[in-house]
Amino acid sequence: MFFQHLINGIIVGGIYAMVALGYSMVYGVLQIVNWAHADVLMFATFIGLILATKLNMPVLVMIILAAAFAAILGMSVERVAYRPIKSGNRKMAVLVSALGMSTFLQNLAQLIFGSTTRQFKAIESKTYMVGGLSISNLQILILVVTAIMLLILYILVYKTKVGVAMRACSVSVNNAKLMGINTNLIISGTFAIGAFMAGVAGILIGVYYSAVYPTMGYLLGMKAFAAAILGGIGSIMGSVLGGFIIGIIECLGAGYISPAYRDAFAFLVMIVILVIRPSGLMGAKRIDKV
Amino acid sequence: MKKRKGIMLTMALMTTMATLTTGCGGAAESKSISIGASFPLTGTIAADGKTCVDAVNLAVKQENEKGGIGGKTITLVQEDDEGSPTSAASIANKFVDKSDILAVVSSYNSSCMLAQVDTYKGGHLPAISPVATTPALTGCSDYFYRTAPNDSDCGSYAAEFFESQGISKVALFYENDDYGLGIADAFTAKCEELGVEIVTVQTYVYGETVDYSTQLTATGASGAEAIFIAGCVTEQGLICEQRDDYGCKDMVILCGNGGYAPALLDYDTEGVYVQGEFDKELSEKAKTFVEEFKAEYGYEPGNWAASSYDAACIVIQAMKNCSGELTRESINEQISKITYEGVCGTYSFVNCNSSKKELMFRVENGIFTLMK
Structure with missing residues (x-):
């Protein structure tokens, strides 16, 4: 049973990791928390649901299109809610704007799609028994897609010129601008990449649980945000690590202690780690100059 | 002068109240x-x-x-x-x-x-x-x-059902609120009385839990022959939908009366038992x-x-x-x-x-x- 809980934990952990990256990358570049991130995820999942059920699209095409929609929505959120007010030192204004955007998207989704939980049966579920453990094709799909997405992101950030520009922005946007980097483009790109990954994660989790609903982003986003903080917000490797830690610990805690406290375990881990290492597991110490 | 104003105000108020009372009396008739x-x-x-x-x-x-x-x-x-x-x-x-x-x-x-x-x-x-x-x-x-x-009737009824089907080991799932607990308590009491063993108790949060992997994994390993779900329709549907992946495929499932709604039929619930109170025939x-x-x-x-x-x-x-x-x-x-x-x-x-x-x-x- 331990290994079965472990598998469950790794799978949700992978999802958390993908969502956490979006929070972390945006924070790395702009030092703001993009609260609307989880709601972009929810919107993309609904779009995926519509593409799959109304237009009968093949799964892979559906995932890519819906995630692309998420990317566009993510960029629009940045353009509408953050860019106009982020000049100067107005972090509080951006924070409030982000919360407003989140509420707006959630209510818009309720208005358009209704508040009931929809089912998402894009893939027929099959279960395989491997050495006493049961694993389904959906779980394998989630693992494979998560691995591919993380690999692509790694190559993008550490092996390409765009990646260098992104990392430069995360050190200092102003200095990056002086070096001739089109920082607005890089910021938009960061939002797009984060939202794309969130879109993929949203669809995978929607299909895995067969549940899509307007508030689905809330708890998922909170856990992913906890993962990003735990790993050290701003650090890509940290977010991935944080996602897996939160996923595995909450599944083991729920399995061995009580499922009623499942969410509490996730946040408890975050608090404990922050007490020991205030900047997260892999976060660099950042000194705020006032 | 001030005093007189006060008296006038009181009088005015009293008149208004009197009118209001008559107004109410009129409405009743x-x-x-x-x-x-x-x-x-x-x-x-x-x-x-x-x-x-x-x-x-x-x-x-x-x-x-x-x-x-x-x-x-x-x-x-x-x-x-x-x-x-x-x-x-x-x-x-x-x-x-x-x-x-x-x-x-x-x-x-x-x-x-x-x-x-x-x-x-x-x-x-x-x-x-x-x-x-x-x-x-x-x-x-x-x-x-x-x-x-009454929830306590529903819980007892479910326990009696398992006994009548010759099922001796059940898993209890309940939503962690008054509704789920009310049914679960009555179910537990009746099971004890009838000698039906509850091998595992699992909970979830109404309107929030969508991932039942840990609950179902524990159930799959518990040796239960059946699952009783005291809760509402969406959660019951999701549990039915997800059970196949965790070795709970062949278990008898009974949903409490929260599940007697058309929405349950959208899920993978063929063969599932449901309690209810209304039969259209x-x-x-x-x-x-x-x-x-x-x-x-x-x-x-x-x-x-x-x-x-x-x-x-x-x-x-x-x-x-x-x-x-x-x-x-x-x-x-x-x-x-x-x-x-x-x-x-x-x-x-x-x-x-x-x-x-x-x-x-x-x-x-x-x-x-x-x-x-």
Whole structure:
């Protein structure tokens, strides 16, 4: 049973990791928390649901299109809610704007799609028994897609010129601008990449649980945000690590202690780690100059 | 000068109050009788609240078409309690203060009903709930009745079912609130009595939990032969949907009465047992109700719609039974001694609870089929 809980934990952990990256990358570049991130995820999942059920699209095409929609929505959120007010030192204004955007998207989704939980049966579920453990094709799909997405992101950030520009922005946007980097483009790109990954994660989790609903982003986003903080917000490797830690610990805690406290375990881990290492597991110490 | 102003003000106030009182007296003798209805019409359970209000509206409309009560038409005063006890409590005060409201059909959530019940008692206003199922409401007020089943009956009924099927090891899933706990407690007690072993107890959060991997993994390893789910339809559907992946595929599943709704059929629930209280094939009356409801609103009524319809009809019948003046007191007295043949069966009330029977259904070929 331990290994079965472990598998469950790794799978949700992978999802958390993908969502956490979006929070972390945006924070790395702009030092703001993009609260609307989880709601972009929810919107993309609904779009995926519509593409799959109304237009009968093949799964892979559906995932890519819906995630692309998420990317566009993510960029629009940045353009509408953050860019106009982020000049100067107005972090509080951006924070409030982000919360407003989140509420707006959630209510818009309720208005358009209704508040009931929809089912998402894009893939027929099959279960395989491997050495006493049961694993389904959906779980394998989630693992494979998560691995591919993380690999692509790694190559993008550490092996390409765009990646260098992104990392430069995360050190200092102003200095990056002086070096001739089109920082607005890089910021938009960061939002797009984060939202794309969130879109993929949203669809995978929607299909895995067969549940899509307007508030689905809330708890998922909170856990992913906890993962990003735990790993050290701003650090890509940290977010991935944080996602897996939160996923595995909450599944083991729920399995061995009580499922009623499942969410509490996730946040408890975050608090404990922050007490020991205030900047997260892999976060660099950042000194705020006032 | 100042003193005189004070006197004048007092006089003015008194005149206003006197006018207001007469105003109220006038309203009571008006042509119309009002029934209050408090249900969640916005928020996450808005859809469930709407189906109840639709059913109550249908009952009122049908009565008005027949000419109303003693020539007076019935007006339905609808309020949205949002499923929140705070809103429900203020609505109860509003209903009690409006003297032309003579009876109330309310509410959906047990917690809302608990918040309202003392206010109705204080205002001597009879209230009847189609959906509030918590055992805490049993015998709590002389002015409260319910067409809803009692959770403790549902729990015992489920335990008896497992015993009759020769199942000796069950897993209990319950939603972590009054509703789930009420059923789960009764189920546990009855299982002990009958010698059915509960091998694992799993909980989840209503409206939040979508991932049942840990619960189902534990169940798969526990050696249970069956799962009983005390909760609402979405969660029950999701558990049924996800069970295959965790070695729970061949277990017998029984859903508590929260699952007796068309939404359950959208999930992978073939062969699943469900408790309920309304069988549309039960009687001619039930068949007619289903047809009329469908014609009016374009969708099929479920368990709670039928229960709401009966609740409204009982109020109306009690009003008709009143021989003398129609007051809150006289209506309450009539409800307390009524025997009414509704669409779900025969009702009479003891300690707030109705004598309605629990039924067992099974999902066969995508529809609920009554088990004999």
